[in-house]
Amino acid sequence: MRTTISTEKLVRQFDSLRAVDEVDLEIEQGEIYGFLGPNGAGKSTTVRVLCTLLAPTSGRATVAGYDVAADPGKVRLNIGVALQEAALDPKQTGNELLRLQGRLYGLSNDEIDQRLADLAQLVDIGDALGRPISTYSGGMKRRLDLAAALVHNPEVLFLDEPTTGLDPVSRARVWEEVRRLNQDLDMTIFLTTQYLEEADELADRVGIINGGKLVAEGTPFELKRRIGNDVIFARLDGDAAGACPMVESVAGVAGVEARGNEMVITAAEGTAVIGPVAVALNNCGIPVRDLTLRTPTLDDVFLELTGTHIQTSDEAMEAELAEMTESDTTSDTTEVTP
Amino acid sequence: MTAIDATVRAPATPSAIRARPAGFAHDVVAIAGRALRAVPRDVEAVIPPIFIALFFFVVNVGTLSDLTETSIPGFDFTAFQMPTAILLGVTGVSRAYALVLDVQNGYFDRLLLTPIRRLAILLGHLCADVSVACVLTIPILIMGFILGVRFESGPLGVVAFIILAGLWSLAFAGFGYAIALKTGNPAAVSSSFLLFFPFLFLTSSYVPREELSGWLDTVASINPVTYLLEGLRSLVIEGWQWADLGQALVAVAAVGTISMWLCFAALRGRIKRG
Numbered sequence: 001m002r003t004t005i006s007t008e009k010l011v012r013q014f015d016s017l018r019a020v021d022e023v024d025l026e027i028e029q030g031e032i033y034g035f036l037g038p039n040g041a042g043k044s045t046t047v048r049v050l051c052t053l054l055a056p057t058s059g060r061a062t063v064a065g066y067d068v069a070a071d072p073g074k075v076r077l078n079i080g081v082a083l084q085e086a087a088l089d090p091k092q093t094g095n096e097l098l099r100l101q102g103r104l105y106g107l108s109n110d111e112i113d114q115r116l117a118d119l120a121q122l123v124d125i126g127d128a129l130g131r132p133i134s135t136y137s138g139g140m141k142r143r144l145d146l147a148a149a150l151v152h153n154p155e156v157l158f159l160d161e162p163t164t165g166l167d168p169v170s171r172a173r174v175w176e177e178v179r180r181l182n183q184d185l186d187m188t189i190f191l192t193t194q195y196l197e198e199a200d201e202l203a204d205r206v207g208i209i210n211g212g213k214l215v216a217e218g219t220p221f222e223l224k225r226r227i228g229n230d231v232i233f234a235r236l237d238g239d240a241a242g243a244c245p246m247v248e249s250v251a252g253v254a255g256v257e258a259r260g261n262e263m264v265i266t267a268a269e270g271t272a273v274i275g276p277v278a279v280a281l282n283n284c285g286i287p288v289r290d291l292t293l294r295t296p297t298l299d300d301v302f303l304e305l306t307g308t309h310i311q312t313s314d315e316a317m318e319a320e321l322a323e324m325t326e327s328d329t330t331s332d333t334t335e336v337t338p
Numbered sequence: 339m340t341a342i343d344a345t346v347r348a349p350a351t352p353s354a355i356r357a358r359p360a361g362f363a364h365d366v367v368a369i370a371g372r373a374l375r376a377v378p379r380d381v382e383a384v385i386p387p388i389f390i391a392l393f394f395f396v397v398n399v400g401t402l403s404d405l406t407e408t409s410i411p412g413f414d415f416t417a418f419q420m421p422t423a424i425l426l427g428v429t430g431v432s433r434a435y436a437l438v439l440d441v442q443n444g445y446f447d448r449l450l451l452t453p454i455r456r457l458a459i460l461l462g463h464l465c466a467d468v469s470v471a472c473v474l475t476i477p478i479l480i481m482g483f484i485l486g487v488r489f490e491s492g493p494l495g496v497v498a499f500i501i502l503a504g505l506w507s508l509a510f511a512g513f514g515y516a517i518a519l520k521t522g523n524p525a526a527v528s529s530s531f532l533l534f535f536p537f538l539f540l541t542s543s544y545v546p547r548e549e550l551s552g553w554l555d556t557v558a559s560i561n562p563v564t565y566l567l568e569g570l571r572s573l574v575i576e577g578w579q580w581a582d583l584g585q586a587l588v589a590v591a592a593v594g595t596i597s598m599w600l601c602f603a604a605l606r607g608r609i610k611r612g
Contacts, residue, residue, distance in 0.1 A: 051451055054612035076453045077357045087444030091379050092372070103368045104452040105357035118353050148448065152357035185352055 004029045004156055004188040005050060010059035012045050019045040021212035022059065027190065027205075029155075032182050034203025034220075035192040036298065038308075042212040043192040044084055047160045050190065051081045064155050077105070080149035084160045086141040087148075090134035094125065094144050097133065098151055105152035115151050122184075123147045123177055139170030146177065156188045157181060163198060171198075178202055196298040206298065210306045224296040226304070230270025231296045232277055234263040238286040246284050250276045257303065264303065266296070357453065365454045369462020370469075373433045377470060384431060384474060391427030391478055395419060398544065399485060406545065413546075414575065420482040421570035422543045424499075425563065427478050428471040428507040430534050433463045434514030434527050441522040441608070450609065460515060460605055464508055471507030475500050490577040498583070499573045505590050506566055510537070512597025519604035537563045562589035 005027040012020040020042045027033045037043050048054040050063055052072035061068045064078035088097060098119070102112035119125065125147050128140060136144065142162060149157060159178065163171040179202065181187045193199050199206045200220045208216045208223070216223060236243065240258035247265060248256050252273040255266040263281075267273040270293045281288050302308075360368070377384065403415045440446040449459055479496065489495045510533075517530045540557045541564040542550060550558055558564045569586020572579035 048612055053447060053450060055610070073359070073453050076451060077359070079451075081448075081451045083444055083447060085444045087448035089440065089445045090443065091376055096372075096375065100368060100372055101448075101452070104360060104365065104449070104454050106360035106364075106453070107355065107357070111355045115353065115355055118351075153353045153355050154357070 002029045003027065004031075004065075005033070005061075005063050005190060007046075007050075007061040008059055010046070010049065010061050011057045012042075012049050012054060013057040018212050020049065020056075023209070023212075023214045025207065025214070027188065029188050030182070030186040031204050032178070032189045032191060032202050034199035034206040035190065035209060036194070036196070036199045036206050036302070037192075037209040038194060041209045043194075043209055044160055045212075046209070047081075047083075047158050047190070047192055051079060051158055052076055077152075078155045079158060080152065080154035080156070081158045082142075082145045082149045082160065082162055084164065086145035088133045088141055088145060091132060093132055094129035094136070094147075097144065098129070098148060101148045101151045107152065112151070115153065118153075119147045119150060122150065122180060124173065137170075139166055139173065142166060142170065142174060143177070146174070150181070154187070156190065159189060159191045161192055161194065163193070163195065175202055196302075200298055208298075208302060208305060210302075215305045216301065220298060223298060223301045226301065229268050229295070230266070230273075231294055231300050232265040232267065232270055232274050233290070233292045233294065234265065234277070234281060234288060235290040236261045236263065236281070236286045236288055240286075243281055243284040243286050246280045247277055250280050253277065255304075264300065266300075266304075270294075359453050362455050362458055365458035366462045366465060369449075369454075369459055370465040371462075373436070373463050373466035374469060376433070376436060377466075380436065383435065384470065387427050387429075387431055388474055388477055391423045392481055394426060395423035395478065395481060396485075398422075402544065410546070410549075414487075416482070416485045417487045417574045418546070418571060419544075420478070420487050420574060421499075421503075421567050422538075423478050423482070424475050424503045424570065425506065425538060425567070427474050428503050429510050429538060430514065430531050431471050431474060431507055432467045432511035432514045434511065434518040434530070435524060437463060437515060438518035438522060438524050438527045441518065442524070446608075456605060456609055457602075460601065463515065464511060467511045468504045468508050472500050472504040475503050487574060489574055491573045495573040495578070499570055502566070502570055502573075502583075502586060502590070505587075505594070509590050509594030509597055510534075512594065512601040516597065516600035516604045519601070519608045522608075537561065542567055562593050565589035 003026055005025060007023055007025045009022045009024060010020055011018065011022055023042075023046060035043050035046065045054065049056050050061055050068060052068050052075050055069055063075045066074040066078070068075050092100075098116060099112055102115060107115065123143050123146050125143055128136060133141065133144065146159075146162070162178070163174050166174065175198070178189060178191065182189055191198075191202060203220065205217065205219055206223060207214050216226070218226075234240070238261060240261055240263040243263065244256050244258050247253060247263065250273060252267050252269055253265055254268060257264040265273070265277055274291065274293050278288065278291055398419055399416050406415045407413050437446070440449070450456070479500075489499070491498065513533055514527055514530050518527045521527070540554065541561045542558055547555065547558060547564065547568075565585040566589050569582045572582035576582075
């Protein structure tokens with residue numbers, strides 16, 4: 001297997017902010033690599049450096065065998081990129097956009113016709129290509145953006161949060177298309193995402209980035225194994241930290257993490273431990289609201305590594321809206337109070 | 339066939355087609371083609387300048403012809419006004435606003451991700467602008483002919499007149515692109531029309547230079563548009579006056595050098611910022 005994307009101590013600094021901090025990556029041909037992290041972790045900056053939109057501050061990166069700083073033109077010939085926001089001109093038709101894209105990659109008219117026929121097999125861009133892009137749905141725009149990234153038949157495909165903001169049906173269609181590209185064409189795919197299930201579902205290997213640093217890397221299975229086989233999640237009516245020593249002393253418990261009124265307990269054999277854990281919590285005198293046994297998720301891995309949960313932009317927006325609604329309700333109440 | 343069967347697709351087959359550099363001229367033509375195709379969809383960007391130019395041309399001729407022609411013996415106000423009307427029509431006509439929208443909606447990044455030469459992105463837009471500006475001069479010229487204007491320099495003079503107006507449009511457009519690329523802000527680009535006022539009104543737009551009052555004459559003497567207008571008017575009123583044409587070209591080149599320097603510096607800055 002040939003290494004298609006490689007970075008050595010890659011750094012990208014914006015004034016005092018080190019957005020990418022000495023990241024080392026080795027991604028082989030035909031691999032789907034999931035780059036997972038919360039908003040602001042450095043995912044998009046890494047992609048922009050690898051795609052030659054940003055120069056690295058220090059370190060080295062090669063894509064498709066070419067150095068991104070020394071040979072950006074050759075890198076661009078070999079990569080396709082769908083950035084976080086679908087980068088489309090709403091006044092063009094889908095057809096115009098794809099044809100212009102083909103011309104800029106040096107394709108002849110016949111080759112462009114051939115590629116548009118190929119793309120119709122790969123990406124469900126339907127019969128809307130003659131319509132202005134402004135009339136497309138969000139999912140359709142994403143698929144057209146993906147088609148634009150593929151017009152020139154690239155060796156490496158970068159997808160920067162390809163499903164953010166999409167409904168579940170559109171998200172599933174994008175996943176299917178990503179799988180097809182990888183399986184049918186052996187295309188190397190570098191996928192950034194803030195959705196854990198997306199990384200779990202699609203990626204052969206996952207890199208977790210937080211605060212610009214690559215904090216873990218491996219297959220989803222390997223990463224989950226790092227924190228044990230099972231996770232017991234407890235929600236308490238009180239401060240969970242107070243119960244930690246008692247739970248830690250239970251035989252078979254591998255680790256205990258407390259945050260507010262929540263406790264995450266890892267164990268090799270969850271079924272054997274959940275009973276003693278319940279007893280230990282009861283002995284602490286803190287009432288237990290929920291006690292759930294499940295297998296670990298990538299979120300548990302992220303929590304273990306960073307001490308926080310991944311919050312997607314969708315969740316952040318929902319939280320903000322909830323806060324705004326609450327604040328509106330409060331102000332309404334204040335107004336009607338005599 | 340079931341609905342599920344209908345969605346099953348044959349495996350995609352690998353393609354031998356590969357990307358390659360398209361060539362600088364090809365890149366410029368591709369970008370200019372896109373910009374020109376967008377013009378009919380953005381008619382609101384070209385109709386108002388032409389309407390304003392034609393409106394003021396007709397109104398000014400109707401209002402001031404008798405007054406100026408009585409005061410200045412042998413003076414043809416309609417011929418004198420036509421270059422002013424042309425500059426009103428073509429100054430500020432550019433795709434800078436569209437470019438700033440490209441920056442905002444990410445399409446500019448999509449262009450940067452292709453192997454296109456960065457310079458070709460700007461030159462493509464500028465080529466399209468010159469073409470549009472040249473076409474926009476035609477209705478104003480037709481109006482001038484209807485009002486009785488005749489070119490002393492003949493048909494070739496008309497061509498030179500259109501080219502000179504197009505080059506001025508290009509030189510001025512550079513400011514719009516510089517603001518677009520520097521700020522990425524449509525409002526800032528829209529406000530760039532403010533530059534239009536000192537250039538077009540602190541000069542001999544409405545009366546000959548010698549009729550200007552003291553301070554305005556001083557300002558007009560350093561305004562490049564004064565020399566451009568004199569060059570354009572020479573083609574209409576006097577014939578081939580090489581000294582006037584040379585000064586007009588130098589004036590356009592001076593403005594163009596500054597605007598293009600700003601414009602390409604802004605492009606470099608935007609590419610560097612990523």
